[in-house]
Amino acid sequence: MAGEDKPVFAARRRERILELVRANGAMALRDIADQVRVSEVTVRRDVRTLEAEGLIDRRRGGAALPGHPLAGKGRRAGGTAPELSAIARKAAPLVSDDDAIVLGPGEAVEALAAELTGRRGLTVVTNSLRVAQTLAAAPGVEVVMTGGTLRGSVLALVGGAAEQSLEGLRVRRAFVSGQGVTAERGLSTPNAAVAGVDRALAACAEEVIVLADHSRVGADTMVQTVAPEHIAHLVTDSHADPEVLMTLEDMGTTVYVAVPDVDRGE
The missing domain is CATH 1.10.10.10 (Winged helix-like DNA-binding domain superfamily/Winged helix DNA-binding domain)
Known part of the structure; x- marks a missing residue:
């Protein structure tokens, strides 16, 4: 053609x-x-x-789709629903009533949004359509959407307009995800447009919190979004590489390890 x-x-x-x-x-x-x-x-x-x-x-x-029963077995499996739910529950106490936070796109952050529907006086800035939809009916949560161009593959707003709409904002914490997190390069993603907005989201916050299941810990992709020294907290699951976690802790990152219910025998 x-x-x-x-x-x-x-x-x-x-x-x-x-x-x-x-x-x-x-x-x-x-x-x-x-x-x-x-x-x-x-x-x-x-x-x-x-x-x-x-x-x-x-x-x-x-x-x-990743995780679909017909998906190929050659690729390392991503986070399962129990792992993502465990990460979200572990991260939820880091958000208080009357907080102002930013939530980026990604399955782990979307799972966190579902844990926050009962908060009161919470303001959430996001570029994720899924996060916004999850919180839309929460009576105590005000959702502020960025501008930007829709990237359908992640259902998130990206581009210069999205980045500009975040300028001048200041929140307590940013919760972001990505396709990889290492001690050498921090958080990364393969798409430059997504990375640009992730960087802008992180820049709004006093603290950056990365939510990443075990399949992303130790993985490194093309575009850096958050340098390792700027990751205040990492929330992951109990299958993550312990050497990577220990190295990040030595660099000053507080690491939270969530144990999925299936690993507890529940």
């Missing part, structure tokens, strides 16, 4: 592939190719790119 590999067309095509996989959970490559109207070879190449960004998993002849 002429011109299909130009950057703008490739980006739009990958967004469409991600939308299809998100809607169906898993799809065969030939079905994706029919929907997007490109060759299976092109779809296979796009799926590899999306997998490298941590957005989908490859499987034989198809693609699936």
Whole structure:
């Protein structure tokens, strides 16, 4: 297909592939190719790119959302629902009534939002549509959305408008996630636009708190968002690499380890 590999067309095509996989959970490559109207070879190449960004998993002849039963087994598994819930419960006491905080995108932060619906006098600044939706009906929570351009793969607002809307704001704590956190580079994500807003969210706060399941601890991706010396707290699960956690603690980060209910035998 002429011109299909130009950057703008490739980006739009990958967004469409991600939308299809998100809607169906898993799809065969030939079905994706029919929907997007490109060759299976092109779809296979796009799926590899999306997998490298941590957005989908490859499987034989198809693609699936991470954690889906049909997802490929070659990629390291991400956080499960029990792990994310445990992380959220562990982080929730770090938010008080009458607080002002920022919440970024990501499954662990979204799980935290669900734990905060009973807070009173809480102001939450966010660029995440899922976080905003979770807190929309909470009577004691005021939600402030950033501006920006919607990035469909993470359902978050990004870009210059999002970053500018955060200028001049000051909150007590920022809760952010990402695709990797290491002692050497801190928090990182594979997408520059997402990283730009994550940095702006972190810059608003007196303290930065990273929520990361074990699959992200020790992982390093392309774009740094928060330097390790600026991570005040890390909340993770009991399957995280202890050497990475100890190194971060030695650097001054307070580490909280959440034990999922399934590991407690509950």
